[in-house]
Ligand SMILES: Nc1ncnc2c1ncn2[C@@H]1O[C@H](COP(=O)(O)OP(=O)(O)OP(=O)(O)O)[C@@H](O)[C@H]1O
């Protein structure tokens with residue numbers, strides 16, 4: 001019999017990144033105390049995420065993507081990196097409904113405690129008691145080795161109430177990674193208004209949010225491009241964007257702009273420390289500010305831009321979609337489409353170099369690495385997902401340029417492509 005999927009029954013499903021970056025999907029079925037096979041499916045249980053001997057827990061932050069939910073998720077994530085959880089393995093967990101549903105999944109954690117220490121459970125209860133109504137999932141093996149999920153509501157003064165005890169059964173991997181449904185709500189913003197409303201919700205929490213909104217609101221809406229060409233240079237860190245944009249600027253007597261623009265740079269660190277929802281909304285607004293700079297500048301000279309919307313979207317998609325490149329939204333998916341209200345460049349060039357050359361350049365540069373750069377180095381899957389997302393962007397798409405040759409050769413190629421697409425300058 002096929003494994004129990006979650007499409008037939010309206011049950012929540014859970015996805016966690018298992019060994020080898022494969023998604024492990026499971027659902028819960030049946031209730032009560034007796035160990036039994038719910039439906040006699042004989043389906044394999046997703047045992048791999050429960051360390052033996054040891055204990056395993058789960059928690060999810062309910063509600064659609066919102067600033068309070070995103071910040072709660074971030075607080076929990078930070079707490080789970082410390083103290084009594086230091087010896088635990090904490091994996092990202094998604095709770096989603098039927099495959100194909102458009103609702104954003106709930107985000108949470110699966111906490112594996114290899115020692116099965118009662119202290120971990122106490123600390124988790126303590127953590128969640130301070131956070132409203134979040135229930136704690138506790139996984140335990142039954143008499144026949146089957147797996148159960150006990151869902152506990154945590155009450156004040158150390159009390160807890162069993163909400164549900166249900167058998168854990170494997171679920172089919174959904175056709176699309178469960179995080180795909182949430183991308184447009186939580187990470188990839190396709191309009192000024194969508195990004196603006198997220199940053200607006202932050203004004204009472206993050207003082208810098210007001211300053212960002214003031215700048216955005218001063219920009220003319222629906223900026224239009226002037227008659228001179230606008231060329232965007234994209235790529236992973238250390239692929240040569242700074243080098244190329246500077247040389248193109250000199251060669252074409254162009255104006256060089258970058259996203260995020262200098263006017264929001266002082267607040268970048270603040271927003272980089274915020275959860276995805278807020279961080280990506282900040283970068284999205286940065287693009288709209290740059291758009292108004294491009295509009296003005298392109299009436300007077302060619303414009304070259306170091307990163308723009310494609311960077312914002314590609315990094316957001318690659319961060320949200322865990323695991324393999326195959327988990328990315330399929331080509332032509334709506335997340336790869338350019339926002340209708342954002343000024344479009346004439347040409348977008350994507351610089352690519354081999355991972356080895358990129359590392360050589362990063363080391364040669366010897367600058368301090370950002371957290372994300374460190375992750376890029378450590379996580380070649382992440383790097384592949386960023387690059388593949390860039391390549392899937394549409395309308396305008398990115399034209400790939402092999403940036404491994406010498407600086408002079410790369411510049412020649414870039415100038416040739418600009419001439420071909422934008423005519424004589
Ligand atoms: N074609 C090239 N051959 C060899 N080295 C290069 C080439 N282009 C750039 N570099 C060197 O590689 C390093 C990274 O280049 P650069 O700073 O231009 O990349 P970047 O894409 O702007 O990086 P980041 O996004 O992290 O700012 C620099 O030390 C630069 O001098």
Ligand SMILES: Nc1ccn([C@@H]2O[C@H](COP(=O)(O)O)[C@@H](O)[C@H]2O)c(=O)n1
Pocket residue numbers: 237259260283287307308309311312313315316372
């Ligand atoms: N338009 C942009 C530009 C940048 N980002 C984010 O910043 C990181 C890279 O910035 P560099 O200064 O190192 O070039 C990258 O990790 C993106 O997350 C962005 O989102 N949108």
